[in-house]
Amino acid sequence: MEVTHSSSALSDIAxxxxxxxxxHSGDTLGAGLMESLMTRFPNARFVGIGxxxxxxxxxxxxFDMEELSVMGIFEVLGRLRRLFQVKDSLVDYFSQQKPDVFIGIDAPDFNLRLEASLKAQGITTVHYVSPSVWAWRQKRIFKIAKATNLMLSLLPFEKAFYDQHQVPCQFVGHSLADDIPLVSDKAQARASLHLPLDKKILALMPGSRGGELARLVEPFLLTARQLMQQDGExxxxxxxxxxxxxRQFEELHQRIAPELAVKVIVGQTQQVMAASDCLLTASGTVTLEAALxxxxxxxxxxxxPLTYHLFKGFVKLKWFSLPNLLANKALVPELLQSQVTANNIVPLIKERxxxxxxQLxxxxxxxHQSLKQNASEQAANAVSQLYLSNKK
Structure with a gap:
């Protein structure tokens, strides 16, 4: 049964x-969710890690969001003590403060543990962004069922998996598909970034995490060196x-290929992608932005390397990138681990x-059209219904 309240009544609730x-991708989703919830509950308070x-x-x-920005089992092991300290502090804080709804956005290894502790104390929990449970370690679905009252999924094929296991899930679409226009103007993007209108532009995008940059900047710059030898413009x-x-990129750039002219632009990733003819990118949410x-x-x-060898046998996927997973076919080339070499990358970049x-x-x-569902509003509606149901 749907719970309804007048807008004037909601404005008085805090x-x-x-x-x-x-x-950062979670920060974007969190900001969109906050804005939509604030239109419903102007007096709402938001607290946690943002x-x-x-x-x-x-x-x-x-806490600073960077506390949780770590990926890979061996990288996590090096930070495990601190991660447990942060989790325990949050459990203590939320146990005392009793938030009306807890929403963990992505970061599943951290957030699902936190959600399980909070749900056990009677706090309503939502997880926003399904982990790739449909792809590997599928038994995590039972852990998710114990940890959350509701899963909010970004991708349409995820809901079917949750329905199959009778775990509450709502497909909300992806806020990026709502925010990014169906047609991105290349000339306008170049003008805004003071980039030439008449030359080919390649974006080097080795990731948003320190570990990703450390592993990908070198093959990316070596690729760029070969391409520049063939097209000096x-x-x-x-x-x-x-x-x-x-700063991390520039340090690696100066050490590996200081002769290459690379324009570094901070905080305008979507504009740079729109201005470019082709992207050489790490995997992750950024590949969905590129597709959109x-x-x-x-x-x-x-x-x-140790993380890869430990987990490669558990993955049940033909592809690892979001564009290929969403299309259910190989739309874009993927290179993994030892395949990531300049000699492999160069011909793929030249073709594109x-x-x-x-056709692409x-x-x-x-x-884009399949994911354009007004995601922040859909997510806010789901969270609001849970909250109002609890107040009834």
Whole structure:
């Protein structure tokens, strides 16, 4: 039964929504959710761990988001003690403060444990962004069922998996598909970034985490060196998520290929993608952004070698990138681990820089339309219903 309240009644309510995010893509989702919840509950308070976009909306962050920005089992092991300290502090805080709803956004290894502790104390929990439980370690579905009252999924094929296991799940679409226009203007993007209108532009995008950059900058720069030898007018641009990552990139750049001219641009990743003819990118949410902006790409990823060898046998996927998973076919090339070499990447980039990509544009448009569901509103509606049901 749907719970309804008048808008005037909602404006007088002051719920506390606890949110924890672990990286910049989660910060974007969290900010969109906050804005939509604030239209329903103007007096709402938001507390937990947030990123810069959430902080700009008045979020009360108890820890820096970078505390959770770690990926890979051996990388996590090095930070395990601190991660447990943060989790225990959050459990203590939320146990005393009793938020009306807790929403863990992505960061499943951290958030699902936190959600399980809070749900056991009677706090309503939501997990926003399904882990790839349909792809590997499928038995995690039982852990998810114990930890959450509701899963909010971004991708349409995920809900079927949850329905199969009778775990409450709502497909909300992806806020990126709502925010990014169906057609991205290349000339306008170049003008806004002061980039040439008449040259080929390649974006080097080695990731938003320190470990990703450490492993991918070298093969990316060696690729760029080979391409520049064949086309001296090629323009290289590297969008970075933060000044910290820009400094890390520049240090590696000066050590590996100081002769290459690479324009580093901070905080304008989508604009850089729109301005580019092709992207050489790490795997992750950024590949979905690239598909929505309709730019050809070559996707690479390198794990810590021990992490890769430990988990490669558990993965049940033909592809690891979001564009290919959503299309259920190989739309874009993927290179993993030892495949990530300049000799492998160069011919793939050349094909996408200098050949017609109109068929790819249509495939990306189909993906865009399937995910354009007004995600932040859908997610806020789901959270609101849980909250109001509890108040009844």
């Amino acid at each position: 719920p506390v929504f606890a949110i924890v995010v672990g990286e 990123g810069p976009k959430m902080l700009a909306l008045g979020f009360d962050s108890l 090629l323009v290289l641009v590297a969008p970075m998520i933060s000044e910290k990552r820009a 902006i309709k730019r050809p790409m070559v996707i690479c990823y390198k794990f810590n 820089l200098y050949q017609d990509q109109s 544009d249509q495939a990306f448009t189909d993906i």
